[in-house]
Amino acid sequence: MNCAEFQRLLPNIIESGGNAEEEAHLRSCAVCSDLVQDLRYIAEAGKLLLPMQDPSPRVWNGIRGALEREGLVRPPAGTVRFRPPAAVLSPRRWATGGSLLAFAAMLLFAISVIWFRNNSTRPASPTLTASVSAPVAASVPSAAPVDEDDAQMLSVVQQTSPAELASYRENLDTVNAYIRDARRTVEQDPTDMGARGHLIRAYDQKALLYEMAMYRSGE
Amino acid sequence: MERMSSGAKWSLVAAGVLTVAAYAADDRKECRYTVAPGASVVVTNESGPVDVKGSAGHQVVIVATTHSDKVEVDCGQAGNRIQASTHFLQRADGPDSRVEYQVLVPSDASVTVRAPSGPITAEKLRGDVTVEGDAAQVDVRDVRNAHVHVRTISGPVTLGGINNGHVEVTSLSGSVQLEAVSGPKVAVNTAKGSIRYKGDFGEGGDYMLVNHSGDIDVVLPAFASVDLTARSITGSVENDFPLQQKPHSSFVPSPGRAFAGTSNTGASSVQLRSFSGKIRVKKR
Numbered sequence: 001m002n003c004a005e006f007q008r009l010l011p012n013i014i015e016s017g018g019n020a021e022e023e024a025h026l027r028s029c030a031v032c033s034d035l036v037q038d039l040r041y042i043a044e045a046g047k048l049l050l051p052m053q054d055p056s057p058r059v060w061n062g063i064r065g066a067l068e069r070e071g072l073v074r075p076p077a078g079t080v081r082f083r084p085p086a087a088v089l090s091p092r093r094w095a096t097g098g099s100l101l102a103f104a105a106m107l108l109f110a111i112s113v114i115w116f117r118n119n120s121t122r123p124a125s126p127t128l129t130a131s132v133s134a135p136v137a138a139s140v141p142s143a144a145p146v147d148e149d150d151a152q153m154l155s156v157v158q159q160t161s162p163a164e165l166a167s168y169r170e171n172l173d174t175v176n177a178y179i180r181d182a183r184r185t186v187e188q189d190p191t192d193m194g195a196r197g198h199l200i201r202a203y204d205q206k207a208l209l210y211e212m213a214m215y216r217s218g219e
Numbered sequence: 220m221e222r223m224s225s226g227a228k229w230s231l232v233a234a235g236v237l238t239v240a241a242y243a244a245d246d247r248k249e250c251r252y253t254v255a256p257g258a259s260v261v262v263t264n265e266s267g268p269v270d271v272k273g274s275a276g277h278q279v280v281i282v283a284t285t286h287s288d289k290v291e292v293d294c295g296q297a298g299n300r301i302q303a304s305t306h307f308l309q310r311a312d313g314p315d316s317r318v319e320y321q322v323l324v325p326s327d328a329s330v331t332v333r334a335p336s337g338p339i340t341a342e343k344l345r346g347d348v349t350v351e352g353d354a355a356q357v358d359v360r361d362v363r364n365a366h367v368h369v370r371t372i373s374g375p376v377t378l379g380g381i382n383n384g385h386v387e388v389t390s391l392s393g394s395v396q397l398e399a400v401s402g403p404k405v406a407v408n409t410a411k412g413s414i415r416y417k418g419d420f421g422e423g424g425d426y427m428l429v430n431h432s433g434d435i436d437v438v439l440p441a442f443a444s445v446d447l448t449a450r451s452i453t454g455s456v457e458n459d460f461p462l463q464q465k466p467h468s469s470f471v472p473s474p475g476r477a478f479a480g481t482s483n484t485g486a487s488s489v490q491l492r493s494f495s496g497k498i499r500v501k502k503r
Contacts (some may be wrong), residue, residue, distance in 0.1 A: 025419055102288075167354065171391045174410045178431040181494055185452060194450055198494050201408050201429055205391050210373055212353055216335065 001027045004030050014039050061156045146172065153213045156198060160216045171209055178202040250281040250294035253303050257346065260324050263304040264334040267317040273326030273343035280323040287315035337374060375412075383421075394433070408434055413496075417503070419443045420487040429492040437491065440503045446485035449500060450477035451493040458500045 006013075006025050013022055014036065026033050146154065150172055157168045169203035185192060241258040254277055262269050262281070278392040281303045281366050283292040289311035292467050294303045305318045326328060332339050336357020341348050347366040350357050357366055359381070366385040369376050376388055376395045384402035388395050394413045397405070401421030406429075407414050411431040419440055420426055428435050432454075439445065439460060448470045462480025470479045491498050 082350065140481075164335075165354065167373055171410070174392055174431070178410050178494065182433065186493075194492060195452060197429070197492065198431070198452070202410070202431065205389065205410050208370055208389055209372060209391060212335075212351075212370075213353075215333070216353075 003032055007035070010036070010039070028074060061152075061159055073162070148177075153210055156217045157213050164216070168209070168213065172206075175202060175206045175209060179206065233244055239480050243469045244376050246285045246288075247290050248281075248283045248284075248285070248294070250279075250303065252279045252294075252296045253277055253338075254279055254296075254301065254325065254328070255299050256325070256327055257299065257326060258328045259300040259331070260322065260328050261300070261302045261331045261334070262320055262322055263302075264320055265305050265307070266312075266317055266331075266336050267305075267315060267318040267319050267332045267334070268338050268340075269322065270339075271322045271324060271330050271332060271341040271344070273345065274323050275326065277325055278323070279325070279328070280322045284319045286317055288312060289315050290318055297302070309377060316345045337429050390392060420489055424487045426487060426489045427492070428490070430496055431494045433493070433496045435491050435496060435498045437489075437498075437500045439500070441471040442483065444483035444486035445488040445489045446481045446487070447491070447500070448477070449491040451498050452476075453495045454493050454497050456498040456500075460500045460502045 001021050001024075003025075006022060006029070009018070009022065012018075013026075018026065026036060152170065154165065154169060158165050179199065179202040182195055182202050185195035186199055189195065244401045251394070256277075258279065260271075260279055262271070279301045281292075281294055281301070283303065283305075283501065284476060285292060285295075289307065289309045291306050292303060293306050293307055295301070297442045302344075303320065304321070307316070322330075322345075324344070326343055326345045326446070328344070329348075330341060330344060331342065331349040331351075333351045334355050335353035336358065337352045339352055339355050340358045340360075341350065342358075342360040344362045345364055347368075347369045348359060348362055349366075349381050350359065350370070351387055352374045355371060357369050357376045358375075359369065359378050361380045362384060363382040367378065367381055367387070369390075371390045371393045373392045375393045376390055377398075378386065378388070378400050379398045379407045381397075381400040381402065384400065384405070386397075386405040387402060388403055388407045390398075390411070390413050391410045391414050393409065394415070395407050395409055396413070396417075397407070398417045400416070400418055401424060403424050405424060405426045405429070407416075409430040411432045412430060413436070414428045414430055415436045415438075416426075417438045418430060419442055422444065428437075433448075441461070446465075447460075447462060449458070450470075450473075456478055458478050460482070462478070462482055464480050468479055470477070472478050483485075491500070
């Protein structure tokens with residue numbers, strides 16, 4: 001068996017191990033041996049990325065929103081919600097290191113495009129978060145500031161259900177006020193179990209708001 | 220009719236044509252499944268109402284009406300689970316996206332409804348009910364021996380005739396009304412939505428009504444057997460229901476801000492908590 005024949009069978013060898021002849025070639029050929037070693041390393045390393053198989057919808061929507069603003073992709077049709085490509089996120093498709101690397105490359109490419117565009121045309125918007133949250137904050141009148149997570153959640157709503165944006169913003173302000181009030185009281189008197197109860201429930205409500213927004217995005 | 224002018228006749232004809240056209244645009248889909256006891260039914264509708272009713276028998280009947288060819292309804296059965304959902308084929312909003320669901324289920328079925336805009340109604344059920352709406356108005360009635368979980372963002376929630384229920388309601392800004400709701404566990408949590416409870420709190424349940432800035436109003440009969448505590452951290456409390464002071468209690472009353480007491484045997488624990496809202500307890 002020569003190297004060309006061996007490398008043609010490489011996917012099977014990596015997946016299920018080789019027969020006696022292939023094993024013999026592997027032992028005698030340093031080039032093929034190194035190649036197999038590298039591929040097995042990549043496959044093992046790829047498994048570590050499995051927990052990333054379902055990235056936060058904020059990531060997807062942030063990427064998509066930025067790509068749309070740059071005119072690189074078209075906005076989603078109507079109320080059809082944005083979903084990550086099912087084939088990419090399917091666990092079965094993630095089972096091989098090749099798919100993982102493909103996804104990582106795609107993500108890296110998308111982030112690179114966004115970064116390049118933002119840095120070349122919008123020096124004042126150096127981060128994805130800022131570029132995503134700014135239109136949302138500007139489009140809904142509210143005195144209360146929102147943090148990065150809130151801005152991204154609103155960004156999801158803006159993209160998937162623009163008609164609901166004002167309502168979400170209002171409810172976000174409401175629940176943030178609840179959290180602020182409860183937190184302040186707990187800080188003043190840490191033994192106040194009632195205030196602690198309010199704080200927990202306020203966060204429950206915020207979780208509900210996020211959950212509903214994520215649901216709208218198709219999660 | 221003979222005296223009807225030509226214009227009026229044409230108007231009638233036009234109205235008739237328009238009516239027929241409107242009906243023709245509607246598409247009614249009916250799905251029927253036979254299920255075993257304790258079936259699970261899940262309905263998801265992005266836009267439009269969902270109406271669920273329990274009935275005798277072992278059939279699940281889903282009638283869905285669409286108003287455009289931009290949406291379709293998918294129904295399916297997997298074992299003892301039935302699922303129906305709206306599926307967008309293309310861009311659709313307003314009336315085009317709207318689908319109306321009428322669902323008949325065996326009364327012991329467990330029902331889950333997700334309908335952001337609603338309204339959602341569920342009644343005559345003996346299985347667990349889970350309802351999630353966004354701005355959806357939610358109305359759940361006549362449910363016994365079951366869990367009732369309702370979550371909305373701004374949609375108002377009305378529960379009535381819930382017996383022996385494990386009830387959990389969470390809403391940010393929707394108001395919550397409970398009438399004749401009793402059970403071992405009843406918990407309502409809103410941010411600025413008001414909470415109104417009218418009933419006797421059953422015999423031996425744990426009731427917790429909590430909000431941030433909305434009001435909490437409780438109206439109960441003299442025979443109610445409750446161990447009641449109420450506190451508003453920065454708001455106020457009012458009570459005109461006769462309560463006996465408990466000799467030993469960890470709860471610290473504070474005039475205008477907190478009160479506590481029992482009536483009859485104090486069978487049910489009732490905790491009313493608001494951060495800045497007003498809590499009022501009245502005798503019916």
